[in-house]
Amino acid sequence: MSHYPILFGLRDIIQGNGFLAVVAVQGRALLHDEDSGEVWVEGVNPGGFAATGNSVAEALEDFRRSYRAILFDIAEDAASFEIFEEQVEAFFDASPEALEREWQQAVQDLRAGRLTADWLGRRSADLPRAITVVRLDEPAAENNEMEEGAALAA
């Protein structure tokens, strides 16, 4: 079973208790396929969830939905924007070292040609990873941004 290193860029507008927030993430995940044909995606940054599908596209879509559902749960419990921001940052930072090492190893395998994959575009594995949470007080169309979606980290 091979693990593939994934980068993803997602952007959400989240309704909180008395606030609106824009959450933009440049994150990492690990993708693998089972003998059964199921595809699984495990979060690395942020971690603590996994998603599945019968194809890469389905699994990544399930991953996207799961990520957003977790942001909704965090928003529900956060009494203020500051608490929401703190909890989202904690969500992003909580990543077991073992998964981080696996992700780095998968990058090395892809670079060395020990892994091959042509079903997703590639982005540099060295790009910075981050999550930003910004309070949305003055919406303006000029602030709209497309999200980058998923790519293989190479």
Add this chain to the structure above:
Amino acid sequence: MLDACAPGWRYVDKTHKRWVYFRDLPDAFRLPLGKHGRRENPEIQPGHVKAMARYFGVYDCAKRYLRW
């Protein structure tokens, strides 16, 4: 399995996910609930449990109980 491999584990059902905690770690592993947030038939698959075991660092123990 969690009783044996992650003693003291607990969970909280939120609107969209089941948040599972182990030890005093602040970070949880989130499992799916059923469609529309139903609790009685959560869509938890073996792959979710494997990922959770990996996340909590108890995969080797979990393998023995779940015979992966």
